[in-house]
Amino acid sequence: MSEETLRAIERLDEITRTLRRDCPWDRAQDARSIVPHTVEEAYELADAARRDATDEVHDELGDVLFQVLFLALLLEERGLGDLGSVADGCSEKLIRRHPHVYGDGGSDPVSAGEVVAQWEEIKQEVERSGEDDPFASIPETLPSLTYARKILRRTDPSLGSEGVEDSERDAAEERIGLALLDLVREARKAGVDPELALRAECDKLRADATGSAGD
Secondary structure, X not given: OOHHHHHHHHHHHHHHHHHHHHOHHHHOOOHHHHHHHHHHHHHHHHHHHHOOOHHHHHHHHHHHHHHHHHHHHHHHHOOOOOHHHHHHHHHHHHHHHOHHHHOOOOOOOOOHHHHHHHHHHHHHHHHXXXXXXXXXXXOOOOOHHHHHHHHHHHHOOOOOOOOOOXXXXXXXXXXXXXXXXXXXXXXXXXXXXXXXXXXXXXXXXXXXXXXXXXX
16 A cells, blocks of 8 residues: 555544544444434445446445445444454455465366355355354345345355356346336335335245354
8 A cells, every 4th residue: 555545544534533532423422323424425425336436336335435444433432443454354354254365275266256155155164153043144134136136145155246248247137127027017016115025025035044154
């Protein structure tokens, strides 16, 4: 990281601390009140990235970075960590989950899909070895489609899109988008909330998988 980049981050950190000290709105915030703004900024960044709107991505990345600095400052105020400990924790996690890059080789994954499968295996066997529920870390407040994606990733981590060409992915995105839209239309006709319907099925899959794991 260049000195110029470090200075820019230090300046933003100083501004974050000044706002926390001198702005009535920022002083009134805690983790619970600020996180909805964090989620909103993340969605705005995702939308800009999806549209490949470079200028907007640049701007939204700044908004997300401010959220990270602000939340890290809240940890610091409570004596529970700081931006440095957050970065160190993330670094250790990335090294631990990429033994094919930082380890001694061996049976290294040869595709993106195998990397994902290894990532999930490490999370389950190493980081969640003391948990009875392999889905415990999945937030139940996620939107149903994201929730479903994470549930399926835990039940079958081998699912992936490695080797798929961009043109094939674009065609699949359009096909799946239309299919989902048709399902939402069908749900409206049936008087069913599609968000709740998908969540209910995910919970069934989660319960079945947890039950099987405990047998």
